[in-house]
Amino acid sequence: MHLNASARTPLLRTRPRTLLLVLTGVLALVGGLLLAWPGRAGAAADPLISRGRPATASSAEDSSLAAANAFDGSATTRWASAEGKDPQWIRVDLGAGATVTRVRLTWEAAYAKAYRVEVSEDGATWTTLAEESAGNGATDDWTGLTGKGRYLRIHGTARGTTYGYSLFEAEVYGTPGGGPPPAGAFTVVAAGDIAAQCTASDSGCAHPKTAALARQINPKFYLTMGDNQYDDARIADFRAYYDKTWGAFKARTHPVPGNHETYDPAGALAGYKAYFGSIAYPQGKSYYSFDEANWHFIALDSNSFDQKAQTDWLKADLAANTKPCVAAYWHHPLYSSGGHGNDPVSKPVWKLLYGAKADLVLNGHDHHYERFAPQDPDGKATASGIVEIVGGMGGAEPYPIEEVQPNSQKRISGQYGVLKLEFTDSGYGWTYVGSDGQVKDTSPKYSCH
Known part of the structure; x- marks a missing residue:
């Protein structure tokens, strides 16, 4: 499921009885969301596994906007790619194989209109976990993912602005160690x-x-x-x-x-x-x-x-x-x-x-x-x-x-x-x-x- 905090909800235009049925369905849906929502009280939420991990990117606008800023836990620092160029990417090394279940992206004003969330075992061959073709910025929260690998990459293919791509935070959640770690590692x-x-x-x-x-x-x-x-x-x-x-x-x-x-x-x-x-x-x-x-x-x-x-x-x-x-x-x-x-x-x-x-x-x-x-x-x-x-x-x-x-x-x-x-x-x-x-x-x- 992909939740976008900046998405606009259309007005409901329907008769009262139909409206009641719709509202009932919405409440049921919200209840289901709360049960599945990562980090809710009583839920066994998967941990954040990307914080502070080494990161690299296809480019950086300048040295103060490096890839590591997107994984430092700060809401005020950010990564920004070179302006006006597609495609661009940012990736994080999770340190070892991991099972990825959720990726949360907090965009700056320079967001991606189209991008892929990808995972790789070796940093060379990539598998797509999720894909966006009509992004509108703010926060994208991809949940219910099932992917395994050591590296995770956000691969932007179309900018939403004339600038570059810029992320305040990219948070990867899942289970460390998609397979058993090497002996004595x-x-x-x-x-x-x-x-x-x-x-x-x-x-x-x-x-x-x-x-x-x-x-x-x-x-x-x-x-x-x-x-x-x-x-x-x-x-x-x-x-x-x-x-x-x-x-x-x-x-x-x-x-x-x-x-x-x-x-x-x-x-x-x-x-x-x-x-x-x-x-x-x-x-x-x-x-x-x-x-x-x-x-x-x-x-x-x-x-x-x-x-x-x-x-x-x-x-x-x-x-x-x-x-x-x-x-x-x-x-x-x-x-x-x-x-x-x-x-x-x-x-x-x-x-x-x-x-x-x-x-x-x-x-x-x-x-x-x-x-x-x-x-x-x-x-x-x-x-x-x-x-x-x-x-x-x-x-x-x-x-x-x-x-x-x-x-x-x-x-x-x-x-x-x-x-x-x-x-x-x-x-x-x-x-x-x-x-x-x-x-x-x-x-x-x-x-x-």
Whole structure:
């Protein structure tokens, strides 16, 4: 059933007896509607499953009218497409397969006259759930839907005005998990190079935006890949900047230090250690490991890769590990196409990880996003190699791509964002989500070695 809040009801022109019969029928219909209406008292209404989920669109009128605004729960923010162009679309990633039963659209003045509500398992092949050919704006509430998929899309084919398409809110209701989730599945958000010395009052300040995105994704936990606080990582700066944004989920964060954490005049890592405490030193050192489901995570301090104590610890940690999947993260990347370039300080660690059949390495330092094909420590592409991601776009000023390295598959500079990593008991994949909520890159799916 499709209810449109802006629809006009025609006048009833009929004789009294007929009018009575009509009114009786209307009351019965209204009663039926109330019984079926989602969210009524006593009803087992399906939950809202789209709030805060990553969204993308065919276009945006400007950066303040991004796709994510249509899924943020605010009645005052909105998505708006480019003006005067058909078709246009907006889609949301529900995170996993879901059964969709209701879609509620709150249009701005620039509404769709014709559009389709579509669902997809893979974001490529779409099935139509509902179709409008004579829309008149305001609120469209599609109920009684039956569709399954991970992605939902509103595909506008004809504008109702000379402008574009604009939605205050697109709400998707249904049952999460249209099928059983992969065994041991969990989500992680990761980023490096985060808190510049600025706050949300500065429109150009990026780390409040990436923090808001990271919080919306609501992962199992967060990883930071160093340079958490600029410029000298003093405790006063951590409290004034990082703590106001990414600090909101500090208790669920597993950090590592970067080179800027070593610049503190009070001593290398002094402010970092004072701020994070046992969160960053759970095993008494600036490097540590922990397990989640079938995965072993290793947090390393690349400022001290030349110290035998850390490499000895890593050898022992890898030898003791019983998990079949291994991910490691630190600040300085062995391979990078950015301004800092390749950093050989990481090569001995790569050799140890490669020998232990590790799967994934996450780094920061260069302020861009980049993913590499599986490779060995010498940079030779091989299926048995380690996948490396540079994710240094958490909030510090972007660096340009300078010299593209072999095996580099994708590079993005200038767009702040976070890594949204999806882990299962047997593999992993990820998306790079921009601070505007739009997915900028999607990785291949990898199996653990």
